[in-house]
Amino acid sequence: MADIGTPPKVRVLVVDDSSLVRLYYMSALEKAGFVVEQAINGIEAMEKVLSEPFDLVIVDVNMPRMDGFTFLRSLRCSAADVAMLPALMISTESGMQDVAEARAAGANFYLVKPVADTELVRHVCILTGVAL
Amino acid sequence: MPLVRGSKSPAGGDPAPHRAALDSPDAESRWTAARALSGDADAVPLLAATLGREPVPRVREAIMTALMRVGNAASVEAILPYLRSQDAGLRAAAIEALQALPEAVAPFMAALLSDSDSDVRLLATELARNMKASEATRLLCDVIAHEQHPNVCAAAIDVLTEVGTPQALPALEKCAARFAGTPFLPFAISVAIARISSAEG
Amino acid sequence: MDLKGRASHGLHISPEDVQRFCEFLYRRTGMSFTEAKRYFIDRRLEDRMTATGSSSFQAYFSLLRADADHEIEHLINSFTVNETYFYREDHQLRCMTSSLLDVITSQKKPGGTVRIWSVPCSTGEEPYSIALWLMENWPQVDSYNIEIIGSDIDTRALKAAAEGIYGDRALMRLSPDLIDRYFRLVAHGGHQIDEGLRNSIEFTRANLIDSNDMAPYRDFDLIFCRNVLIYFDDASRRQAAENLYGCLRPGGYICLGHSESMSRISPLFRVARFPDAIVYQRPEADDG
Numbered sequence A: 001m002a003d004i005g006t007p008p009k010v011r012v013l014v015v016d017d018s019s020l021v022r023l024y025y026m027s028a029l030e031k032a033g034f035v036v037e038q039a040i041n042g043i044e045a046m047e048k049v050l051s052e053p054f055d056l057v058i059v060d061v062n063m064p065r066m067d068g069f070t071f072l073r074s075l076r077c078s079a080a081d082v083a084m085l086p087a088l089m090i091s092t093e094s095g096m097q098d099v100a101e102a103r104a105a106g107a108n109f110y111l112v113k114p115v116a117d118t119e120l121v122r123h124v125c126i127l128t129g130v131a132l
Numbered sequence B: 001m002p003l004v005r006g007s008k009s010p011a012g013g014d015p016a017p018h019r020a021a022l023d024s025p026d027a028e029s030r031w032t033a034a035r036a037l038s039g040d041a042d043a044v045p046l047l048a049a050t051l052g053r054e055p056v057p058r059v060r061e062a063i064m065t066a067l068m069r070v071g072n073a074a075s076v077e078a079i080l081p082y083l084r085s086q087d088a089g090l091r092a093a094a095i096e097a098l099q100a101l102p103e104a105v106a107p108f109m110a111a112l113l114s115d116s117d118s119d120v121r122l123l124a125t126e127l128a129r130n131m132k133a134s135e136a137t138r139l140l141c142d143v144i145a146h147e148q149h150p151n152v153c154a155a156a157i158d159v160l161t162e163v164g165t166p167q168a169l170p171a172l173e174k175c176a177a178r179f180a181g182t183p184f185l186p187f188a189i190s191v192a193i194a195r196i197s198s199a200e201g
Numbered sequence C: 001m002d003l004k005g006r007a008s009h010g011l012h013i014s015p016e017d018v019q020r021f022c023e024f025l026y027r028r029t030g031m032s033f034t035e036a037k038r039y040f041i042d043r044r045l046e047d048r049m050t051a052t053g054s055s056s057f058q059a060y061f062s063l064l065r066a067d068a069d070h071e072i073e074h075l076i077n078s079f080t081v082n083e084t085y086f087y088r089e090d091h092q093l094r095c096m097t098s099s100l101l102d103v104i105t106s107q108k109k110p111g112g113t114v115r116i117w118s119v120p121c122s123t124g125e126e127p128y129s130i131a132l133w134l135m136e137n138w139p140q141v142d143s144y145n146i147e148i149i150g151s152d153i154d155t156r157a158l159k160a161a162a163e164g165i166y167g168d169r170a171l172m173r174l175s176p177d178l179i180d181r182y183f184r185l186v187a188h189g190g191h192q193i194d195e196g197l198r199n200s201i202e203f204t205r206a207n208l209i210d211s212n213d214m215a216p217y218r219d220f221d222l223i224f225c226r227n228v229l230i231y232f233d234d235a236s237r238r239q240a241a242e243n244l245y246g247c248l249r250p251g252g253y254i255c256l257g258h259s260e261s262m263s264r265i266s267p268l269f270r271v272a273r274f275p276d277a278i279v280y281q282r283p284e285a286d287d288g
Helices: A019-031 A042-051 A068-076 A096-105 A117-128 B016-021 B027-036 B041-053 B057-070 B073-084 B088-099 B102-113 B118-130 B133-146 B150-163 B166-178 B185-200 C015-029 C035-051 C057-065 C068-079 C090-105 C125-137 C155-163 C176-182 C195-200 C234-247
Strands: A011-015 A035-039 A056-060 A087-091 A109-112 C113-118 C145-152 C183-185 C191-193 C201-205 C220-224 C248-255 C270-273 C278-281
Touching: A011 A019, A011 A042, A019 A035, A019 A117, A019 B150, A019 B185, A019 C015, A035 A042, A042 A056, A042 A068, A042 C270, A042 C278, A056 A068, A056 A117, A068 A087, A068 A096, A068 B088, A087 A096, A087 A117, A096 A109, A109 A117, B016 B027, B016 B041, B027 B041, B027 B057, B027 C234, B041 B057, B041 B073, B057 B073, B057 B088, B057 C234, B073 B088, B073 B102, B073 B118, B088 B118, B102 B118, B102 B133, B118 B133, B118 B150, B133 B150, B133 B166, B150 B166, B150 B185, B150 C015, B166 B185, B185 C015, C015 C035, C015 C057, C015 C068, C035 C057, C035 C068, C057 C068, C090 C113, C090 C125, C090 C220, C090 C248, C090 C278, C113 C125, C125 C145, C125 C176, C125 C195, C125 C201, C145 C155, C155 C201, C176 C183, C195 C201, C220 C234, C234 C248
Parallel strands: A011 A035, A011 A056, A056 A087, A087 A109, C113 C145, C113 C220, C145 C201, C220 C248
Antiparallel strands: C183 C191, C248 C278, C270 C278
């Protein structure tokens, strides 16, 4: 039987200004086999997304210097190789209007904080096509 | 157009043309005017008023910087309302400007941390980060003792992880009990406790 | 006390302390370190604790948070390579000739002026490197007027820059051929850069944080502002970024140092990716 080799690891970028949130998400995702990078705000996220390939970006809303909405809008207007990057927005807001606003900015999926690590991993698997 | 050096009052040069230019239809003129008025305490009310209707982000930034350079209670009061903005970008800009003014912001902290709007409370916790460790600990322990909203607690705990003194340990333990079995918070509190405890040894 | 006289045995830095420190450093500067670099951090942290007479990590961390005696600057200095030399971070110079100048000159007529600013320029290695690189690598170097200005707050550095005499270390990245063609040996040792180049660069004194100082500098196509903003406090970084924005023409580019990122400085600039480097751009137009 031909050896098809190990599939490349799925790469996720976690964008949140809270070091504890990043630590929480990154630990859970790494345990689940993802390669994870971090960014503290939308500007750093843009730099990372433009420098290395990612399969998914998880983005918070309230961040200094560039918030999550501004980042998403910027992302969707960027070079073709990154503009379609799937984005999971995680916000403190749970209203229908906030979800609508997130989608309008370019979020593919939306979760409300606080997100449990198991819930996060489940969503990331679904969004990146990794078997649960 | 000469730019005026930021100071408590304009150093030579008449501020009047700059004040008028804050209303210019041209963004570049408004930007230059805001920068020229940077640090001008007398211009605070005008800058505050203009901030509310300024659509161009870089002009908003310049107005925030101008207010920040004044750095007194009036300028803090001018910026505070933007913590309530529906626009995430404006909220981010407001927090950034306020973070640079821990002394001027200090008298407002208690009120901000007990604001009826949980978003304001959440953003305000970040302002404790640049304060003295003992004061920040006191304020944030108050928050986690009474706060019902998990995200506000999470934000407070994030700051405590960096600046918290051992005084915070009992409050953190109690908070852990309150939020046992909920997502994320038990983890956050355990990290905060571990970091702060190591400082004791 | 150990043989070197340092109280290193008394310095206990726990893994949690290191985590706290690393998070502070990452949030403040964007610098992050893998587990493999852990020793690197331990050593420098110990050095700084000793240098500041801190008896515990907690004491040092309080000092650091308060930025007492510019400790943040000392700390960052201990993590970065500070020497200046010709062709430092040359991927940005390559980006200039491979990508940026094409965009810049697309807006200019032949014979038009390209304005480039090196600030701070220190003792001149950077502006001279820009000039050298252009002459050696840009096919269209004769088609445009190139204005290169080098500015610094330190007048002694500017004087040295104008003299243009460098030791071997400053020239270590240059080929012998390049040195031969553009430098000559001078009496006290050292190599002096070609007079034509010395005369072609305007050296001026300027303070990045002072809007008045910065006001006369306008319409730059490209600014190199490398390895200085990382040392400024938040408010000064913000002010400097705003000043630099005003010095660029719309669409102009700015390059920061390799450990620096606009994510820690200002939202005014657009992140611009090119094959050789990520640089920042003043937007062509205001939206909204």
